[in-house]
Amino acid sequence: MTKVYTRMGDGHAVEMTVDEIRADILAGTEDAADRGKIPPLSEGERDYLLDLFTFEGKIVGVVPGDEVVLTDDGSVNALYGAQSSSGVGVPISRESAIRVYERAFAMDTMEVGHPDYSFKPVKPIIALELQAMESVLHTTIIPMYYGAMPNLALYARPDGPFGNPADLLPMGKIDEARSAQEEAAEASTRDMIYVGKRMAEVGADGFNFDTTASAGDAEFLATLNAVEELARTTDLSIEVGMAAEFVLGMHGKVTYDGVRLAGLYPHQQVKLVEKAGAHIFGPVVNTNTRRSTAWNVSRAVTFVKACSEAATIPVHANVGIGVGGVPMCETPPTSMVTRASVAMVTIGRVDGL
């Protein structure tokens, strides 16, 4: 029986039969439908994915006219970062890397972001970051965002002043763990608003909250509150990208607009992001390294399709290392990145990536 060269979720090369790929596509969409309580892909959509994954060409693309807008989070790192950070170590500054992305790679938008990439450590070096933003704004044309992660964990001991829920929860100190997260969330919101307003003052076009809710539901709340304030007081284009497909309930009880944040999936997350006033939503669907890329892409586009259908703002799906169906490895194969991207556009109906 003919075997198709493809990849597993950890990037490992593997040969599968067409029937095996077909079965994985079905299983992937059913898994997403079961977890998210959303519709699975139709037979026609699954057939499309089967064609995509059995096509022999290495790289695939959308048909002309279906191209989508690209936003990014920290992609300059791919140029100047070390290999262990998924970069290729080109000896250029981040400002130069941004210009290369604009002029050589034809990116639609870019962002300035500190290598540390969290809002808290940006605060004490805000003058340097403003200078970097101004410098880039003066030498580029495309819309320029400032991006970083809310990263609530940096506010907990030993990195910050508040109690650490990861210590308190196993000790059974639930009330203390919840209070610590609430206090940390308030501090985090203040920091994000501070950085956002300063960036708006120097003329940044947008602000990207990346890897949101990595520390759970309290971090999501902190972000939504910051989005609300920045949307109300600035002209920034605001993008909210998630950390995972599912909001972890490290607090379990925090709500926004009357909705409990723990346990939300992308099609539910986007409604709150819209409500807060953001302009672009970046859903994340995690890759399972032990499953094939076909399984992962089928699962990811099922979640993202439901999200796009629910959204009234543009949806820019995260399609990168370990998310959006892309294998979890330092340099994901272009064959799988392009297949995941095409599936997101054609079936996931995203507005951007």
Next chain:
Amino acid sequence: MDTEALLAEIRAAVLDGEPSLVKSLTEKALEAGLPALTIVSEGLTEGIRSVGVEFQKGSYFLPDLVRGAQSMEIGLEVLQPLLTGAGEEMPTHARVVLGTVHGDLHSIGKNIVAAMLKASGFAVDDLGVNVPVEVFVEKVRETEAGFLGLSALLTTTVHQQEAVIKALEAAGLRSKVKVLLGGAPIDQDWADRVGADGFAPDAARAVEVARELAGIR
């Protein structure tokens, strides 16, 4: 209030994670003449089982799990002296030796599994984190535990689980103890490959697996 309604309230209070309410309802149930063992088996245990079900459905989260376990433990504290005094044995299903393997310092999941097991009537010897192979083996020998729980969060430390199982075999203890594995990189395939008796993806399931292996309903 009839006794069935009282037991239902205890179950609901455990499910809602209300330790002080569980305490007062347990005392009320005793005053109403309910046998301590009935309160444990039809009230507290059923309550914590419902917590596990909600956790697996994704509607409960870590704090809910811990709060449920705390509620059950408080109820058990009220009943323990009475059970002992009446000559009845506390329903300790089995003794569990538990720890995170050598080279791995992660404790959160392991601690929550310990709390859930205790709340479900298991006696737990928690050896902590970064536990050398020989310490696990020695503790199993010393306590004659029926279960050994091995936690590993890193792909670089999961092989320690296999090393412990081999050391148990070498020490002639393997057939006397059931080995349960847990941790983010662990799945049933791995558990089968290294010859473990069970695997659980979370604390609620760990209790279920331990109960199944112990032959408890």
